Protein backbone atom coordinates (compact mmCIF):
# COMPACT_ATOMS: atom_id res chain seq x y z
CA UNK A 1 0.00 0.00 0.00
CA UNK A 2 1.32 3.45 -0.81
CA UNK A 3 2.42 5.31 2.28
CA UNK A 4 3.08 8.85 3.16
CA UNK A 5 5.20 10.62 5.72
CA UNK A 6 4.26 14.10 6.82
CA UNK A 7 6.46 16.59 8.60
CA UNK A 8 4.48 19.48 9.96
CA UNK A 9 6.24 22.81 10.38
CA UNK A 10 4.91 26.10 11.61
CA UNK A 11 4.14 27.40 8.14
CA UNK A 12 4.46 24.50 5.77
CA UNK A 13 4.28 20.75 5.52
CA UNK A 14 6.98 18.45 4.24
CA UNK A 15 5.43 15.34 2.75
CA UNK A 16 7.19 12.24 1.52
CA UNK A 17 5.24 9.86 -0.66
CA UNK A 18 6.62 6.42 -1.39
CA UNK A 19 5.37 3.33 -3.12
CA UNK A 20 6.06 -0.34 -2.63
CA UNK A 21 7.71 -0.31 -6.04
CA UNK A 22 10.64 1.56 -4.53
CA UNK A 23 10.19 4.78 -6.47
CA UNK A 24 12.61 7.44 -5.21
CA UNK A 25 10.94 9.83 -2.80
CA UNK A 26 10.85 13.55 -3.39
CA UNK A 27 9.94 15.71 -0.41
CA UNK A 28 7.43 18.41 -1.28
CA UNK A 29 6.20 21.28 0.84
CA UNK A 30 2.65 22.46 0.98
CA UNK A 31 1.25 25.66 2.41
CA UNK A 32 -1.44 23.77 4.33
CA UNK A 33 -1.05 24.60 8.02
CA UNK A 34 -0.15 21.92 10.53
CA UNK A 35 0.08 19.07 8.04
CA UNK A 36 -3.56 18.06 8.46
CA UNK A 37 -4.15 17.39 4.77
CA UNK A 38 -3.36 13.97 3.36
CA UNK A 39 -2.95 15.37 -0.14
CA UNK A 40 0.31 17.09 -1.16
CA UNK A 41 -0.35 20.69 -2.18
CA UNK A 42 1.62 22.94 -4.49
CA UNK A 43 5.25 23.22 -3.45
CA UNK A 44 6.60 26.30 -1.71
CA UNK A 45 10.22 27.14 -0.85
CA UNK A 46 11.54 24.95 1.92
CA UNK A 47 14.18 25.52 4.59
CA UNK A 48 15.60 22.07 3.96
CA UNK A 49 17.32 20.42 1.01
CA UNK A 50 14.87 18.77 -1.33
CA UNK A 51 16.65 15.47 -1.35
CA UNK A 52 15.71 12.82 -3.81
CA UNK A 53 16.13 10.01 -1.35
CA UNK A 54 18.19 7.06 -2.62
CA UNK A 55 15.95 4.30 -3.97
CA UNK A 56 17.42 1.89 -1.41
CA UNK A 57 15.68 3.87 1.33
CA UNK A 58 12.25 3.95 -0.30
CA UNK A 59 11.33 0.29 -0.58
CA UNK A 60 9.50 -0.85 2.57
CA UNK A 61 9.76 -4.50 1.48
CA UNK A 62 13.53 -4.39 2.10
CA UNK A 63 15.03 -4.82 5.60
CA UNK A 64 16.29 -1.86 7.65
CA UNK A 65 18.64 -1.69 10.66
CA UNK A 66 16.78 -1.38 13.96
CA UNK A 67 19.30 1.07 15.44
CA UNK A 68 21.35 3.67 13.54
CA UNK A 69 24.17 5.31 15.51
CA UNK A 70 26.12 8.42 14.61
CA UNK A 71 29.50 9.81 15.62
CA UNK A 72 29.34 13.59 16.16
CA UNK A 73 32.53 15.38 15.00
CA UNK A 74 32.91 15.41 11.20
CA UNK A 75 29.94 13.04 10.96
CA UNK A 76 26.91 15.09 12.10
CA UNK A 77 28.75 18.44 12.28
CA UNK A 78 31.89 19.83 10.58
CA UNK A 79 34.13 20.51 13.57
CA UNK A 80 35.70 19.01 16.69
CA UNK A 81 33.52 20.19 19.52
CA UNK A 82 36.32 19.84 22.09
CA UNK A 83 38.96 21.87 20.22
CA UNK A 84 37.12 24.20 17.83
CA UNK A 85 34.35 25.48 20.10
CA UNK A 86 35.10 28.03 22.83
CA UNK A 87 32.27 28.28 25.36
CA UNK A 88 29.98 29.84 26.22
CA UNK A 89 27.70 29.01 23.31
CA UNK A 90 24.89 31.29 22.23
CA UNK A 91 22.13 29.51 20.33
CA UNK A 92 20.62 31.63 17.54
CA UNK A 93 16.96 32.66 17.54
CA UNK A 94 15.91 30.05 14.99
CA UNK A 95 17.84 27.24 16.74
CA UNK A 96 19.64 26.40 13.51
CA UNK A 97 23.11 27.17 14.83
CA UNK A 98 25.19 28.57 17.67
CA UNK A 99 27.94 31.15 18.07
CA UNK A 100 30.83 30.63 20.48
CA UNK A 101 32.81 33.15 22.52
CA UNK A 102 35.10 33.96 19.60
CA UNK A 103 32.14 34.72 17.28
CA UNK A 104 32.50 31.56 15.22
CA UNK A 105 29.30 29.81 14.06
CA UNK A 106 28.58 26.11 14.50
CA UNK A 107 25.82 23.92 13.13
CA UNK A 108 25.04 20.51 11.58
CA UNK A 109 26.05 19.49 8.06
CA UNK A 110 23.38 20.74 5.64
CA UNK A 111 21.30 17.57 5.25
CA UNK A 112 21.55 16.39 8.86
CA UNK A 113 18.44 18.13 10.35
CA UNK A 114 16.22 16.58 7.68
CA UNK A 115 17.93 13.19 8.01
CA UNK A 116 17.40 13.12 11.78
CA UNK A 117 13.72 14.00 11.29
CA UNK A 118 12.97 11.51 8.51
CA UNK A 119 15.26 8.54 9.15
CA UNK A 120 13.33 6.99 12.08
CA UNK A 121 10.26 6.56 9.85
CA UNK A 122 11.77 4.97 6.74
CA UNK A 123 10.81 1.48 7.91
CA UNK A 124 7.15 2.38 8.27
CA UNK A 125 5.55 1.52 11.59
CA UNK A 126 8.74 -0.22 12.74
CA UNK A 127 10.43 2.91 13.98
CA UNK A 128 14.22 2.95 13.61
CA UNK A 129 15.97 4.02 16.81
CA UNK A 130 18.80 6.55 16.62
CA UNK A 131 21.85 6.85 18.87
CA UNK A 132 25.15 8.69 19.34
CA UNK A 133 28.62 7.25 19.96
CA UNK A 134 31.25 9.96 20.39
CA UNK A 135 34.67 9.92 22.04
CA UNK A 136 34.89 13.69 22.45
CA UNK A 137 36.45 15.02 25.64
CA UNK A 138 33.79 17.77 25.80
CA UNK A 139 30.59 15.77 26.37
CA UNK A 140 28.77 18.58 28.15
CA UNK A 141 29.41 21.02 25.31
CA UNK A 142 28.28 18.43 22.77
CA UNK A 143 25.04 17.85 24.69
CA UNK A 144 24.49 21.60 25.04
CA UNK A 145 24.69 21.97 21.28
CA UNK A 146 22.36 19.01 20.68
CA UNK A 147 19.87 20.58 23.07
CA UNK A 148 20.11 23.99 21.42
CA UNK A 149 19.83 22.89 17.79
CA UNK A 150 16.38 22.04 16.44
CA UNK A 151 15.26 19.75 13.65
CA UNK A 152 11.95 19.66 11.74
CA UNK A 153 9.06 18.67 14.04
CA UNK A 154 8.61 14.99 14.76
CA UNK A 155 7.26 13.14 11.76
CA UNK A 156 4.14 11.06 11.88
CA UNK A 157 3.44 7.96 9.89
CA UNK A 158 0.13 7.38 8.21
CA UNK A 159 -1.41 5.33 5.45
CA UNK A 160 -2.70 6.87 2.26
CA UNK A 161 -6.21 7.25 3.69
CA UNK A 162 -4.89 9.70 6.24
CA UNK A 163 -6.70 8.18 9.19
CA UNK A 164 -4.18 9.22 11.82
CA UNK A 165 -5.11 12.82 12.53
CA UNK A 166 -5.02 12.05 16.25
CA UNK A 167 -1.48 10.83 16.06
CA UNK A 168 -0.54 13.84 14.00
CA UNK A 169 -1.86 16.16 16.66
CA UNK A 170 0.28 14.49 19.27
CA UNK A 171 3.29 14.62 16.93
CA UNK A 172 2.77 18.34 16.55
CA UNK A 173 3.03 18.86 20.27
CA UNK A 174 6.38 17.08 20.53
CA UNK A 175 9.55 19.09 20.93
CA UNK A 176 11.90 19.28 18.02
CA UNK A 177 15.12 19.47 19.99
CA UNK A 178 17.85 17.50 18.23
CA UNK A 179 18.93 15.55 21.30
CA UNK A 180 15.42 14.13 21.70
CA UNK A 181 15.59 12.10 18.48
CA UNK A 182 18.30 9.85 19.92
CA UNK A 183 15.91 7.43 21.60
CA UNK A 184 18.55 4.69 21.51
CA UNK A 185 20.77 6.75 23.82
CA UNK A 186 23.87 8.94 23.74
CA UNK A 187 27.26 7.57 24.74
CA UNK A 188 29.68 10.51 24.77
CA UNK A 189 33.10 10.07 26.43
CA UNK A 190 36.69 9.36 25.39
CA UNK A 191 37.98 5.85 24.80
CA UNK A 192 37.32 2.90 22.53
CA UNK A 193 33.84 2.89 21.05
CA UNK A 194 33.58 -0.81 21.85
CA UNK A 195 32.38 0.31 25.28
CA UNK A 196 29.98 2.84 23.76
CA UNK A 197 28.32 0.11 21.71
CA UNK A 198 28.22 -2.47 24.47
CA UNK A 199 26.27 0.09 26.49
CA UNK A 200 23.97 1.02 23.59
CA UNK A 201 23.29 -2.67 22.92
CA UNK A 202 22.45 -3.39 26.57
CA UNK A 203 20.15 -0.39 26.84
CA UNK A 204 18.18 -1.05 23.66
CA UNK A 205 18.31 -4.85 23.63
CA UNK A 206 18.96 -4.63 19.89
CA UNK A 207 21.39 -7.19 18.47
CA UNK A 208 24.71 -5.84 17.18
CA UNK A 209 23.82 -7.35 13.79
CA UNK A 210 20.85 -4.98 13.60
CA UNK A 211 22.98 -1.87 14.23
CA UNK A 212 24.37 0.48 11.54
CA UNK A 213 27.03 3.01 12.56
CA UNK A 214 28.24 6.13 10.72
CA UNK A 215 31.69 7.52 11.61
CA UNK A 216 34.46 9.48 9.86
CA UNK A 217 37.42 7.72 11.51
CA UNK A 218 38.58 4.33 10.25
CA UNK A 219 40.09 3.45 13.64
CA UNK A 220 36.52 3.08 14.93
CA UNK A 221 36.01 0.12 12.60
CA UNK A 222 37.19 -1.92 15.57
CA UNK A 223 33.54 -1.82 16.69
CA UNK A 224 32.70 -4.18 13.83
CA UNK A 225 34.22 -7.05 15.82
CA UNK A 226 31.01 -6.84 17.87
CA UNK A 227 28.96 -7.71 14.79
CA UNK A 228 27.62 -4.28 13.82
CA UNK A 229 28.15 -2.60 10.45
CA UNK A 230 30.13 0.66 10.21
CA UNK A 231 29.87 3.00 7.22
CA UNK A 232 32.86 5.33 6.92
CA UNK A 233 31.68 8.83 5.96
CA UNK A 234 33.99 11.07 3.99
CA UNK A 235 32.56 14.56 4.30
CA UNK A 236 29.71 14.34 6.80
CA UNK A 237 26.45 12.47 6.70
CA UNK A 238 24.30 12.97 3.60
CA UNK A 239 21.30 11.09 2.21
CA UNK A 240 23.68 9.45 -0.23
CA UNK A 241 25.86 8.20 2.65
CA UNK A 242 22.76 6.95 4.48
CA UNK A 243 21.65 5.03 1.38
CA UNK A 244 25.10 3.49 0.92
CA UNK A 245 25.27 2.59 4.62
CA UNK A 246 21.91 0.83 4.54
CA UNK A 247 22.95 -1.09 1.42
CA UNK A 248 26.23 -2.11 3.10
CA UNK A 249 24.28 -3.32 6.14
CA UNK A 250 21.91 -5.31 3.90
CA UNK A 251 24.80 -6.96 2.02
CA UNK A 252 26.40 -8.11 5.31
CA UNK A 253 23.03 -9.34 6.54
CA UNK A 254 22.33 -11.39 3.43
CA UNK A 255 25.82 -12.96 3.55
CA UNK A 256 25.27 -13.96 7.16
CA UNK A 257 22.02 -15.77 6.39
Ligand SMILES: [Mg+2]
Pocket residue numbers: 071072073074075215216217
Ligand atom coordinates in the same frame (compact mmCIF):
# COMPACT_ATOMS: atom_id res chain seq x y z
MG1 LIG B 1 34.38 11.99 14.18
